[in-house]
Amino acid sequence: MQFIKDLFSGTHKEFRKQLSNVLGFTPGNLSLYKTALSHRSVREGADENNERLEFLGDAVLSSVVAHYLFRKYPYKGEGFLTEMRSKMVNRQQLNEIGIKMGLKKITIYNKYDSSLKISQIFGNTLEALIGAVYLDKGYDKTQQWVEKYVILPHLFIDDLEAVEINIKNKLYGWANKNGKVLDFETLSESFENGRRLFTIGALIDGELVSEGKGFNKKDASQIAAQIAVEKLGL
Numbered sequence: 001m002q003f004i005k006d007l008f009s010g011t012h013k014e015f016r017k018q019l020s021n022v023l024g025f026t027p028g029n030l031s032l033y034k035t036a037l038s039h040r041s042v043r044e045g046a047d048e049n050n051e052r053l054e055f056l057g058d059a060v061l062s063s064v065v066a067h068y069l070f071r072k073y074p075y076k077g078e079g080f081l082t083e084m085r086s087k088m089v090n091r092q093q094l095n096e097i098g099i100k101m102g103l104k105k106i107t108i109y110n111k112y113d114s115s116l117k118i119s120q121i122f123g124n125t126l127e128a129l130i131g132a133v134y135l136d137k138g139y140d141k142t143q144q145w146v147e148k149y150v151i152l153p154h155l156f157i158d159d160l161e162a163v164e165i166n167i168k169n170k171l172y173g174w175a176n177k178n179g180k181v182l183d184f185e186t187l188s189e190s191f192e193n194g195r196r197l198f199t200i201g202a203l204i205d206g207e208l209v210s211e212g213k214g215f216n217k218k219d220a221s222q223i224a225a226q227i228a229v230e231k232l233g234l
Contacts, residue, residue, distance in 0.1 A: 029136045035049070036132040037128075041109050053131035054127045057130035060142060062085065064147065090223060095123030101126065167226050173234070182211075199212060
């Protein structure tokens with residue numbers, strides 16, 4: 001817990017510097033960002049941890065991505081745009097982006113909680129950070145920031161077009177071809193930020209191969225399938 005004291009009780013100058021390195025700009029309201037970086041495992045109060053900001057940031061990110069796709073693909077239909085947005089904001093991908101941006105180094109969470117090691121807390125923190133930027137700088141600045149620091153460097157749109165959105169079908173096809181039995185099971189349900197969070201496992205011949213988390217079973221099973229595909233080298 002010493003790191004929490006060093007980061008949050010240290011000088012505003014030092015915290016602002018660390019945060020600016022991640023954000024690419026000088027933050028205004030530091031308390032917003034401190035809240036955005038605080039996981040529930042270390043700060044339980046609803047006004048102290050990042051769950052409320054995550055809720056807000058999730059909505060802002062969805063809006064920014066929708067606007068970006070609307071401009072990029074002026075002749076594509078609603079179905080294509082919806083599918084592309086799903087590819088861009090899935091939980092696993094946001095978690096990987098959060099880590100690449102350096103959020104793992106500055107997110108405050110209980111590092112001794114083994115269950116958090118397989119969770120998507122850095123993607124959640126990224127959404128909370130987007131919520132903080134929105135409250136601190138307004139929508140227009142947030143839109144510019146998300147496009148510059150999240151979408152353009154981390155989401156390769158042309159490659160995503162070719163990604164099969166229903167990766168479960170690919171996994172089922174492989175299982176059928178190889179005489180394997182593929183099942184998806186709900187491993188657990190919990191509440192996160194007022195929403196039901198599902199953990200779905202992908203089992204091959206009864207053996208757990210991967211698991212994914214999502215706020216609905218469809219997203220969670222897609223993430224589990226994606227991880228299974230990667231593990232199997234398909």
